[in-house]
Amino acid sequence: MATMKSVQTGGVGRIEVVDVERPVPGPKDVLLRIRAGGICGTDVTFLHMGGMPARAHLGGELVPLALGHEPAGEVVEAGAEVMGLKVGDRVVVNPQDAPTGIIGCGGRYGALSEYLLIENAQVGRSVAVFPDTVPFEVAALNEPMAVSRHAVNRSQAAPDDKVVVFGAGPIGLGAAIWLKLRGVGHVVVADVIPARLEKALAVGADAVLNSAEEDVTARLTELHGQSANALGQPRPGTDVFIDAAGAPAVFNTVVANARWHARLVMVAVQKKGEIDLGGMLRSELTLVASQGYPTEIFEVTPELVEHHERFARLISHRVPFADVHRAFELALTPGAAEKVVVTFDA
CATH class of the missing domain: 3.40.50.720 (NAD(P)-binding Rossmann-like Domain)
Known part of the structure; x- marks a missing residue:
């Protein structure tokens, strides 16, 4: 069984980097190698909570939550029925389109992982392709x-x-x-x-x-x-x-x-x-x-590409995945950072 490293909540104010099974794509899925992922205020909120209630409406006990919903990565495997995507494509992701739950917000998968499964992958709905002129860490600002x-x-x-x-x-x-x-x-x-x-x-x-x-x-x-x-x-x-x-x-x-x-x-x-x-x-x-992005998730992508140098100014810290604990320490400390993006080795 192939494994990968993934970030999840580890109690109040803490993360854990755990080894989990690497997903295997089905005929309609693609597997991404994550190259960059932003840390959001929502991730910080989950850490303050210490996880996610197993049955929130019943006040269930907290369970670990896979973190990360601002990824950019490249396709490393594509199912036989996937149209419009191929190995090597660089993509940004709509975390709300996952059938097993919102990526990094209670769903089965979190994007602060070495690999991410995109179920029922469809260009313009679950992913959008961006050119290699845009650094992965800037593309991760798409969400x-x-x-x-x-x-x-x-x-x-x-x-x-x-x-x-x-x-x-x-x-x-x-x-x-x-x-x-x-x-x-x-x-x-x-x-x-x-x-x-x-x-x-x-x-x-x-x-x-x-x-x-x-x-x-x-x-x-x-x-x-x-x-x-x-x-x-x-x-x-x-x-x-x-x-x-x-x-x-x-x-x-x-x-x-x-x-x-x-x-x-x-x-x-x-x-x-x-x-x-x-x-x-x-x-x-x-x-x-104003809540989320009902239609805007890929509406922004072409302009993010066109003006990527301008958007790059929003990133205050680029932290390697090997030092992801420091990335979250920055995000958890008021005033220490503005936008922290975790980067993954090629």
Whole structure:
């Protein structure tokens, strides 16, 4: 029996690298050799939990969870019935298309493994092929950038809109890139970490705002002009707010600064907090939730390929699989890293 190494949860705040059976592809499957895989905030959440409940709705005990849902790899075996894929193709993956459960999020397989089985492999549905001009670690951004793209699509931001993105992590910075590629005229990125704000400017934001040190209202008014809410009270002229931070303070800040008919797109996982419904009423603020990537998973791939050098700036750490414990230590330490990508030897 051939084996491979795979990363799974090993209790609260810990991972384990285990030897598991290497999957054997059936006639409709392909086997990938993973070459790079990102670590997501969802992976960190699973580690904080210590695994996944065996029967979540019944509060079952935690069981180990295979981690990783942001892979890029190359086809090493292809079943006889697979169409449009061949050995050597470089692909990114739709983790939600696996019939045995979402890859790395409770499904049978995790992508932080040496090999990954793609069941019922189909180009444009379960995988997309990308050229060798794009490094594997940049291609591994395909999944999180689809999350960002969905948030921007949900915002319906137009070229003459003025937008602020709260949170300069990978999702927020990705949103800033997509907004500029969409032709949006003015994009501000707000965060509390100066290095992240520098990166926001590097990827194309028009301005940045340190919300820990600056008066948000004054700065947005300076950048976007003055408008008003439904009662005529002065507000910045910001049209669209995107919350990629998930902190209650962000939601409150948006409500306090929303002009009449502003829109707030909520893409970050929200923390519990009180909501000023009266403030939302006074601005007729539209709240739009953004979850995952219903259609965007491969919509983003051609532009990721075209602008791969720009997206590469989002990666803060490239860590070899042999040192995967350090990769997760970085991801688990607040402020230590922005986007960690684990790389696998060729």
